[in-house]
Amino acid sequence: DAKTTQPNSMESNEEEPVHLPCNHSTISGTDYIHWYRQLPSQGPEYVIHGLTSNVNNRMASLAIAEDRKSSTLILHRATLRDAAVYYCILISGTYKYIFGTGTRLKVLA
């Protein structure tokens, strides 16, 4: 199974952009890249997903490297409510969610 690697933790100042990296060097051609985040005492929630092209939604942007071996989740203006653990996940085949170790994002006021 393909795996993802993420930094353990990152810090950002409030209202500044945050770039959360993820390495997935063993990704296969049909694996989708999903990002979820988990706020304290809650279940994970969906943020964004993509296959090859960069993606934008109301929460974030996803930049995928041309060789697909890495991706970056971009939060355009971090708020205190964005403090969470962010998981980069490869969807490898039906149902198979392979969670990375996650990045704990701390947002400083």
Next chain:
Amino acid sequence: DTEVTQTPKHLVMGMTNKKSLKCEQHMGHRAMYWYKQKAKKPPELMFVYSYEKLSINESVPSRFSPECPNSSLLNLHLHALQPEDSALYLCASSQEGQRTDTQYFGPGTRLTVL
């Protein structure tokens, strides 16, 4: 309604007890999942039901027994658990389990085995 509900929120049980965790969704989703999450670790997939049939069992010990009585309900029956089974148990659902699906997670049941 994009909510997945789980009951109970907290559960404490002895190693000889039998208990059940319950998960419910009313989004018409046909894939439902059980995950186990230890402290400061990512969720680990345990079971997947697709159209009420067990599709994936990730080599989970038989002391965990899943059940999907209908398309909205998912149970996890617990028997003779060990202290190392103490964890947060998360339920999730998605449209059909496709790679583009969004998974919707419940808040979890925090289980403590004494």
